[in-house]
Amino acid sequence: MTETSLPPDQGLDRNALVRSCDQALRRHGLVPEQAPLASTHVEVIPYAYPVPTLGRDEVLAQVVPWMEAHGIYPRGRFGTWRYEIGNMDHAVKMGIDIARRLLNGTREELLASAPDLSAVRVECRS
Numbered sequence: 608m609t610e611t612s613l614p615p616d617q618g619l620d621r622n623a624l625v626r627s628c629d630q631a632l633r634r635h636g637l638v639p640e641q642a643p644l645a646s647t648h649v650e651v652i653p654y655a656y657p658v659p660t661l662g663r664d665e666v667l668a669q670v671v672p673w674m675e676a677h678g679i680y681p682r683g684r685f686g687t688w689r690y691e692i693g694n695m696d697h698a699v700k701m702g703i704d705i706a707r708r709l710l711n712g713t714r715e716e717l718l719a720s721a722p723d724l725s726a727v728r729v730e731c732r733s
Contacts, residue, residue, distance in 0.1 A: 621649045659690055680705050692717060 609628040613619060625647045632638040667688060674681055682701040684693035692701075697717060704715040 615653075619649075619651065624649060659688075663688060680709070687718065 609632070611624060611628065629638070629644055633640050633642075671681060671687075681687055682705050683698040684690070684695075687693070687701065700717045701715070704713075704717055707713045708715050
């Protein structure tokens with residue numbers, strides 16, 4: 608399985624994309640050179656990445672408690688708006704953690720250990 612990002616204004620040649628990904632996987636030794644291509648599927652997701660912005664953590668500090676007070680527990684790559692802890696393994700861990708929290712009252716390990724970026728300031732110089 609591969610994941611490929613494209614600019615929104617770039618056209619997509621699905622066959623060329625499949626060939627390119629297949630060749631790259633073989634070139635880097637992730638798929639044996641002579642192995643047959645078993646199947647392909649291209650899924651285009653227009654908005655696939657949560658993009659961190661300045662002020663995100665301050666907003667989340669208000670939004671997430673409100674959501675949880677209303678029985679909504681946002682987790683996973685998109686639910687937490689935290690791309691830095693948004694891999695598939697993180698999403699599964701967040702699901703396990705929230706289930707344990709709701710059933711047993713235990714602390715969520717992954718979100719509790721995630722860095723708070725609200726105090727981070729970016730200085731741009733030209």
